[in-house]
Amino acid sequence: MKNIHFISMLLIGLFYSCSSSDSSENIKKGNQTILTSDGVKLAVKVSGTGPACIYVHGGPGQDYLSFEKMGGSNLEKCLTMVYLDQRGSGHSQNAKDYSLERVIKDIEEVRLKLGLKKVYILSHSFGGVLAVNYAQKYPENLSGLILANSTAHFMDAKALQTQIEFGYRLLKKDTVIKENNLDALINQMLIIRKKLSANHLGYKFIADNVNTIIKVDSIESSYKRTSDFGT
Structure with missing residues (x-):
């Protein structure tokens, strides 16, 4: 969630014209x-x-x-924001199928049912995996792709190497990870996370300031919600 205010200003600058010629003019709010x-x-x-x-x-x-409460709503000045809770998340219903193909299809069905011709996709964190794969499958329906602090691979050896090395840098230890085995990397990730937690630095994987995490948790615990997709 870090840098959200910077991202908001950047995108507002990018979309400086609030007029729209696409089908978002008549979308139900x-x-x-x-x-x-x-x-x-x-x-x-x-x-x-x-x-x-x-x-x-x-x-x-x-x-x-x-996201909406911590800066995303600023984008509404020049964008018609479509906030979507993925299946098994937030206010949305739990499901049996959480496959990548199915969740990407959800995004496309939202676009169709709202009557939108083309859309920008703005992703955060794990949402980048969905956004990139949506762009690959439905390029003709995309106005643009905006990756805000996003990841493109959920379980990828190179990504895990980078995260583990970052964790060691937080502990003031420059370490080069050459391991390529995914299971071994996952174990190393668990080890570094435990070390960071012991040093009260675990939040650094998500935000620069621990108060950001506290605020996110406060917002997400303020209503009855589901996280079935995550579990």
């Missing part, structure tokens, strides 16, 4: 529920004016509310 083709109810909120932008949150199993 407010909270609504969209039923997927496999019968899952997705919670969606539409706010703002301008080109349509679907926000794809992290986790898996997080929600859109913390």
